Structure formats: C-alpha cells, structure tokens
Amino acid sequence: MVKISCKDYGFDCKFQVNDNESNAINRFQKHSMVIHGIEYSSGTLNQIVMRIKNHS
Numbered sequence: 001m002v003k004i005s006c007k008d009y010g011f012d013c014k015f016q017v018n019d020n021e022s023n024a025i026n027r028f029q030k031h032s033m034v035i036h037g038i039e040y041s042s043g044t045l046n047q048i049v050m051r052i053k054n055h056s
C-alpha cells in the first residue's frame with residue numbers, strides 16, 4: 001500500500017489515495033489530469049511512489 005497526498009505536491013487539495021501501488025498511480029494520475037489539468041507520466045509517478053516507499 002502506498003499513500004499519495006495531493007498537498008505533498010504543492011496543491012491546495014485534500015485528495016489522497018491509499019491503495020496498492022498500481023491503483024494509487026492510476027487514481028492519482030486521473031485526479032491530477034481531471035482536477036488540476038496536469039498530466040503526470042507513469043514514469044514520473046513510479047518515481048514518486050518509489051520515493052514514498054523509501055521513506056516509509
């Protein structure tokens with residue numbers, strides 16, 4: 001399980017995902033695109049998840 005919080009990436013937003021790795025990536029990717037108009041690549045999100053996992 002990984003947790004990704006939108007506010008950790010500079011958004012004033014309460015959205016967070018707490019899910020297995022691939023679901024968390026998919027859901028965060030979709031949210032960023034729809035709500036913030038930012039399209040993260042899967043590579044970028046993989047790096048983000050990797051960083052989160054290393055810190056937990």
Ligand SMILES: [Zn+2]
Pocket residue numbers: 006011013014015031032035036
């Ligand atoms: Zn957000």
